[in-house]
Amino acid sequence: MKVKSRIVFFIVVFGLWLLLCMAFDWEHVLIGAVVACFVSLIAGDIFVTRPHVLKNPLRYLWFMYYVPLFIWECLKANLDVAYRVIHPMRPIKPGIVKVKTGLKSETGLTFLANSITLTPGTMSVDFDREKGILYIHWINVASMDIEKATERIVARFERVLAKIFE
Amino acid sequence: MIEIAGIIFITVGLLFDLLGCIGLVRMPDVYNRLQASTKCVTFGTCSIMFGTFLMVGFNATGMKALLCIIFVALTAPVSAHALSRAAHKSGIKLWDKSVVDQYREDCPAE
Numbered sequence: 001m002k003v004k005s006r007i008v009f010f011i012v013v014f015g016l017w018l019l020l021c022m023a024f025d026w027e028h029v030l031i032g033a034v035v036a037c038f039v040s041l042i043a044g045d046i047f048v049t050r051p052h053v054l055k056n057p058l059r060y061l062w063f064m065y066y067v068p069l070f071i072w073e074c075l076k077a078n079l080d081v082a083y084r085v086i087h088p089m090r091p092i093k094p095g096i097v098k099v100k101t102g103l104k105s106e107t108g109l110t111f112l113a114n115s116i117t118l119t120p121g122t123m124s125v126d127f128d129r130e131k132g133i134l135y136i137h138w139i140n141v142a143s144m145d146i147e148k149a150t151e152r153i154v155a156r157f158e159r160v161l162a163k164i165f166e
Numbered sequence: 167m168i169e170i171a172g173i174i175f176i177t178v179g180l181l182f183d184l185l186g187c188i189g190l191v192r193m194p195d196v197y198n199r200l201q202a203s204t205k206c207v208t209f210g211t212c213s214i215m216f217g218t219f220l221m222v223g224f225n226a227t228g229m230k231a232l233l234c235i236i237f238v239a240l241t242a243p244v245s246a247h248a249l250s251r252a253a254h255k256s257g258i259k260l261w262d263k264s265v266v267d268q269y270r271e272d273c274p275a276e
Contacts, residue, residue: 019233022226078182078209081202085189094198094261096254096269110244117243118208123201124243125250125269135269137197137250 004051006044010036050105053165062163069160070115077120084139095141096125099134099150101158108165115157122153168220175217182210195261196253204246211238 017032018024053059084092103109113124113134121139128135136153143149189202215231215238222228260267 016233019229020226022229074205074209077205078185081189081205082182082185085185085192085202085206090192090194092193092198094195094264096197096260096264096267098269113247114240114243117246118205118239121201123197123204123250124247125197125254126247137201139198139201 002045002051005048006040008048008051008054009044010040013039059164062160066157066160066164069156070118073115073119073156077118080120081139091140093140094137095144096135096137097141097144097149098146099136099154100146101127101132101134101150101154103132103158103162103166105165108161111165112154112157112161115161116153119157172217172220175213175220177217179210179213179215179217182206182213184210186210195264196258197250197260200246200250204242208238208242 014032014036017036018029021028021032084090101109101112103112109127109129113127116122116124116134116136123137123139125135125137127133134154136149138149138153142152183206186203186206189206190199193199193202212235215235219228219231222231254269
């Protein structure tokens with residue numbers, strides 16, 4: 001039955017509902033609880049597949065570290081793109097390169113691909129889960145070698161994400 | 167004071183949204199356009215929402231703005247990934263001056 005997954009999912013969905021309406025009278029809470037119960041019974045085991053990892057407090061600490069890192073990289077990415085867009089010569093040298101990753105879990109890979117897309121000059125196009133390879137569109141290819149590209153693109157996030165999601 | 171901070175965030179967001187749109191016009195192919203528009207528009211929109219949150223404060227509207235930041239930040243890269251992958255699978259070429267395409271070497275289009 002995967003009761004734990006359903007309970008976690010219920011808490012998330014119910015909390016989201018309360019935040020969305022920001023009204024704590026009994027009608028809102030009751031409707032929210034009923035609907036959240038229904039949804040978590042139907043779909044609770046799809047979204048949360050490994051409820052045991054949520055218990056580890058270290059993961060939350062690393063997540064706290066990851067968020068400002070991500071926002072900082074995101075800001076740099078925007079200034080970088082702004083420079084390339086405004087520059088009259090359009091200084092780009094695009095291409096698709098391969099990089100390796102050691103992450104295995106679905107959530108970890110999703111976060112890695114999303115982080116890569118929102119950081120300077122790179123966008124994830126596809127990945128091969130068996131081989132652990134990501135295909136990255138790079139707006140300014142600095143190296144076609146798989147090792148060097150991995151170091152430039154993936155390494156700064158992979159270390160943190162492995163601690164959070166693996 | 168907090169109103170001024172909100173206005174600054176909204177202005178910065180609008181500026182980045184504008185740059186994203188300029189990038190959409192100026193970049194040479196699908197992939198570069200996606201890069202410019204995804205990054206700038208995600209950050210710009212998040213910044214606008216954060217400015218809105220600062221201006222209205224902790225009520226239903228402000229909370230919705232904060233939740234929207236999370237949803238936009240999670241879904242925009244996924245849609246960019248889906249679009250670029252679909253474009254590549256359907257055989258859209260990279261720009262002529264692109265230096266390398268290791269994806270085409272591994273998974274040739276049908």
